[in-house]
Amino acid sequence: MPQPIPLKDQAREKSLVNRRLLVCAGITLVLVAALVGRLYVLQVVQHDQQSAVSENNRVHMLPIAPERGLIYDRNGVVLAANRPSFNLTMTRERAGNVAQVLDELTQVLGLDTDQRQEFDKDLRRGRKPFEPVTLMVGLSEEQIAHLAVNQFRLPGLEVEPQFIREYPLAEHFAHSVGYVGRINEREAKTLDATEYRGTQSIGKTGIERFYEDRLHGHVGYEEVETNAQGRVMRVLDHRDPTPGEDIVLSLDAHLQQAAEKALGERRGALVALDPGTGDILAMVSNPSFDPNLFVKGISFKQYAALRDSIDRPLFNRVLRGLYAPGSTIKPEVAIAGLDSGVITPSSRVFDPGYYELPNYDHKYRNWNRSGDGWVDLSAAIMRSNDTYFYDLAHKLGIERLHDYLADFGLGQKVSLDLFEEAAGLMPSAQWKRATRRQPWFPGETLILGIGQGYMQVTPLQLAQATSLLASKGAWHRPHLAMSVGGQAPVDPNPMPDIVLHDRNAWEQVNQGMQRVMHDPRGIARAAAAGAQYRIAGKSGTAQVVAIRQGERYNRNKTLERHRDNALFVGFAPAEAPRIVVAVMIENGEAGGRVAGPVVREVMDAWLLDEQGHLKAPDASAAPPGHAPHA
Template sequence: MPQIQLKDHEKDDRLVRRRVLAGAVFVLLLSVALVARMYFLQVVQYQQHVTLSENNRVHVQPIPPTRGLIYDRNGVIIADNRPSFSLTVTRERAKDWPAILDTLSEVLELTAEERALYDKRMKQGRRPFEPVPIQFELSEEQIARISVNQFRLPGVEISARLVRHYPRGASYAHSVGYVGRINEQELQKLDPVNYSGTHHIGKTGIERFYEADLHGSVGYEEVETNARGRVLRVLKRTDPINGKDLHLTIDSRLQAAGEAALSGRRGALVAIQPATGDILAMVSVPAFDPNPFVTGIGFNAYKELRDSIDRPLFNRVLRGLYPPGSTIKPMVAVAGLDAGVITPSSRVYDPGFYQLPGHSHKYRNWNRDGDGSVNLEWAIMRSNDTYFYDVAHKLGVDRLHDYLSRFGIGQKVSLDLFEESAGLMPSREWKRARYRQPWYPGETLILGIGQGYMQTTPLQLAQAASLMATRGKWVRPHLAKMVGEQAPVDPNPMPDIELRDPKLWDYSRFGMEQVMHGPRGTAAKVGATAAYRIAGKSGTAQVVAIKQGEKYDRSKLNERHRDHALFVAFAPAESPQIAVAVMVENGESGSGVAAPIVKQVLDTWLLDEQGQLKAEYRSMPDLAAGSSAP
């Protein structure tokens, strides 16, 4: 019979006691570790965790400065700020922000284009915990819908902001420019501190050039928030420094007159005050309304502007490059007189063409019948090409390049218009570098009448006319009259044009007067209706070349292939107070189309309500010594 195993109770008791003891020791060790950890966190690291806790409760929020306002020279508002309710999303608080945007799309009943725009704006780089504005100018209905569904939209807020507004619409789109949303490339270059909370920056024009002054300096406030990020109270505030107000040189009344004169055409107009360089009017038509660009223009609207055959986005005043045509002849005359290759009485016989010695090629005068024997005065008055072919040939391309460069041709002339193109004043070196070819004598001839490779902007032509008015005294054209309390200063002034005899200016200036008031002046019909003396010069710039011996036939050309019409002038001739340049694309006749536009602008500036020359202009001295009539 097998032996029965009896249970050992003592052994079981010892095993239980060991286990209980081991458990007690383990619990004791855990308790000691917990107490030690609590001591470490609450005593040793007390200050650190208090700070972290405070940071979770207290936040520093930037206060963007108010952008400076822009006025014309008479205090008329051109750019202001108006309140607007914006929709913002803080990505870190929204967590799954694509889902939040889907909810917003449902709540606001967005189109596919609007929904895509939200995505694009959310993906733009921003600093951590900075709200990203995804829509501006919310309507009352949109605000109500978002408020009702706020519980479904974590990280979404409605904030009141000041948004740039241009009350005069397209009038100053190409001079003042506009602001737009900061993109990723700009974000990398901007001061991350000073632009905290700022979502717009100057994109073009004066808004961009004076961005630092118009923007101002950021402020801050420390706020206490709850667990949901809602602000409970403001603990400390440092006010921002608002941007400086900007007063422009532009006169709104003259600007409107220029727009009206160019209405229905494609072209540009610039008016300058010769003595100061103040740009009184700057018109490029057609233009565009800059307001949609501030808050984000739609794809279709931008595509329509971009693809328009009339190019409303193109700034013709600063970036349009055109052959100056005969408008350059008074400056060529000054060069010939100063270089001594001609005198005021020098005569050239014009049979209707010019030929280089030993060459059979005929360089035609616009008057195919010729003007016979002409002197300088007659050559400017009649815009005689043959005379200026001869002057250019005698000067040579090197001296011609040197003199016309002094008038600002082929270089940027403005003080604060960064978008300005330099144009082109060709030279031997330029052609050799560009085409790897030598310079030919015939190219010098056509350069003398403002054709060929030469390219100028309307602003450069206005400045050249202004230099004729001041007898070579250089003042850079500028749009800002006062930036805050200070006037802009030219850091790189141009040297004055000094001739060997200052009286040489008078011969060319008098020829310009004869254009308007002479017996056979090309714009005598316009000058005859003026209540004051005008010095002017017409010009026609070819768009497409015509063959040797052929005549210009407008009926055979597409409207956009017809010649450009140009005109430059200053008045009153004896005491110039304003210089104007006009370019009408495909206008064909400088005297017939551009000259009347110039006179409309001159009348607006110089005449009183009774149509008489304003009293302050009747007895003013000339801008430089000497008489306008030789």
């Protein structure tokens, strides 16, 4: 039998549908209420906050880096300039997958893994949102073409024109002007985050570093409106940057080249000063290097070659080289003896070729083993007689000797704007007790009197000490800057002049130094042959390695880098000095024979005109000036 067909329960189904409609309506009402509540919070409660966030996402402050101040020599020759360059920048917010984009870039330009790692370091440095980071400087035309063709693969990367530093005379002023380089992480933490927005380089050495705050200038900005993709839609506000101040140095490019030519290929240092002002006229540390390598970012291979070179081209010998001064300090020791009353100009010492302390049998040898017989002060300076100065140092004692030599700036920083300068060492009994925990011995005073032993000075300190002899004690700190932004720099801590009890001591020492150059028995007479002016000079030969008692120096049995250093200091014209020159030649051996002619060449280049005639006093120096900003 067929089963009966069940009938639908209309009332039950209607009730089920109504319940479902009510649930849906309730859910809808809850969602609408939540939406309205959220809109109320955003539009009313958080209106000010959300408006600011929206504005910040839409409006950005883009920095405009200032143009760095230029650096000139005293005659207007450009030593540090700015040239336009095409640089590669990246804005992370526009790049998307940064690592992938950098991998593509490395492939497109054919870069090595070291360069790829540098990109990562650059991007890790702190920055503001949408602020571009410079990845490469000085793109070539070929690189720009590759980037243009592959732009679709490199989002966030742009080629932008910027100014970069250039040193037209390259290695000639690397140790004085210095160089700029990329800002590293340590430097970034100490710099003003606002002023250095958009700036990629900072002064690393030399004048570039010392006057960084004056050369850098002040950052400008553009307030721009961007779309959701970060593209600039319009400029809302603009403030031009303030360029850095120009600096005019006391250096003379022509004299610098003459000094380099005189020094030749020999390792050493040379510094020339104006004794009346403290102007540094020439400053050579040889060998040198090309500072332009550091501007774009030097490669690991290039830097390793400079760093590991046995000749140390990166080492500034003028400021950081510490050497025994040898006999070049004997004129200062003579001043100490005269001013303290220990000796008079006519005081004589008999020289048999050596000196012995009372009750000691150790012989302190004179460089002339046969001796010079009876010598007074003038002859002792002329002949550089060690025996005379052994005796004088013994009479002075270590404390007086230390104090007088310190008055001449030996063993301390003397410059005004050369931050790299080393202090050196002027030893004393107190210093030895504190550092060596040993007493001071009388023999150490003797060898200090001829510029040996613990004493260490820089070539700049030697030049300054000689400048004080030339200026009769008038202190002018050596400096490179003649004007910064049109204003002459001021010495915040001027040194007191050296005032002697008897000012005739200056002239007496001056006459002895002239005899070094012009007396038939003078040990550097060959260097002054044919000079049209009088030169006051003093040679020095300083040991690099010690020689045993009784042995003689034998250059043929001494390694080249263990041979004596050759030094020479002098000023001219002797009666009215206009230039002071100090030279140190590493392992050059004979100061009078090797370093003396170098000093003479530099003096001729400064004092003589093109026809070989002595210039008038007012024609040898240009007054401080301010070159126009280029």
